[in-house]
Amino acid sequence: MHTVLAGHGLVKKYGSTTALAGVDVQVGERDSLAIMGPSGSGKSTLLHTLAGIVRPDGGQVLLRGERIDKLGENKLSALRRKRFGFVFQSGQLLPELPAEENVALPLMLEGIARGQAVERARRWFAPLGLSGLEQRRPGQLSGGQAQRVAIARALAVEPDVVFADEPTGALDQATSTEVVRLLTSVTREQGAALVMVTHDADVAAHCDRILQVRDGRISSHSQYTVA
Numbered sequence: 001m002h003t004v005l006a007g008h009g010l011v012k013k014y015g016s017t018t019a020l021a022g023v024d025v026q027v028g029e030r031d032s033l034a035i036m037g038p039s040g041s042g043k044s045t046l047l048h049t050l051a052g053i054v055r056p057d058g059g060q061v062l063l064r065g066e067r068i069d070k071l072g073e074n075k076l077s078a079l080r081r082k083r084f085g086f087v088f089q090s091g092q093l094l095p096e097l098p099a100e101e102n103v104a105l106p107l108m109l110e111g112i113a114r115g116q117a118v119e120r121a122r123r124w125f126a127p128l129g130l131s132g133l134e135q136r137r138p139g140q141l142s143g144g145q146a147q148r149v150a151i152a153r154a155l156a157v158e159p160d161v162v163f164a165d166e167p168t169g170a171l172d173q174a175t176s177t178e179v180v181r182l183l184t185s186v187t188r189e190q191g192a193a194l195v196m197v198t199h200d201a202d203v204a205a206h207c208d209r210i211l212q213v214r215d216g217r218i219s220s221h222s223q224y225t226v227a
Helices: 043-050 073-083 099-109 114-122 143-155 173-189
Strands: 003-014 017-028 032-036 058-063 084-088 161-165 193-197 209-214 217-222
Touching (some): 003 043, 017 032, 017 043, 017 058, 017 193, 032 043, 032 173, 043 161, 084 143, 099 143, 143 161, 143 173, 173 193
Parallel strands (some): 161 193
Antiparallel strands (some): 003 017
16 A cells, blocks of 8 residues: 555644554555544544645654655645645635635635636536536535535546545435445555545444554554455
8 A cells, every 4th residue: 555644653732631642553545544543542643644734743744755744835725726635524714705616716826717617527427416507506405415515626637645524424324325435546546555534433443543542642453454
């Protein structure tokens, strides 16, 4: 497995609380990793550290072998826009924009003309079962449809890594299964790595590997749980 993203000896403290206590983790191309653990275990801090949202107090984060945790904020922000995709629990779509423009937004922020960006965005609608919904605004979409639009937005920039933070947390069980199947399969098809935080063992089981985090440390690592 060719490593895309790696964290070595990651340490993060908030005052007297140690959120990460020397964590090692790596994820490769077409690899999907679920991070699980009780509330306060450090799982979200680990995701945010790998994604360049939180800077570690110790250790290193490397993207394709290049260290990113010491980048200046402007370079780090550009890296997050260009090489990372994000899917959040609530989708965080802009309510005033139609679905196709929500998907195209990261491309437009990179300076791509609106027409070209929307054209590229539309390519994701059929693979994600969204054909015919291009002009609908978020308020006109179901929860599952909105999350699939969020997945399309994350993939539109053709990222190295997609980060998903409780992407099914606001969905019912049947819709959660549908969304996570799409998320894992489409990222794999695109050659991207997937790092997902979830509290749901059924959702985590769709990933290739599961990390259990407790008290800022990895307590277990299940390899290739999915057939």
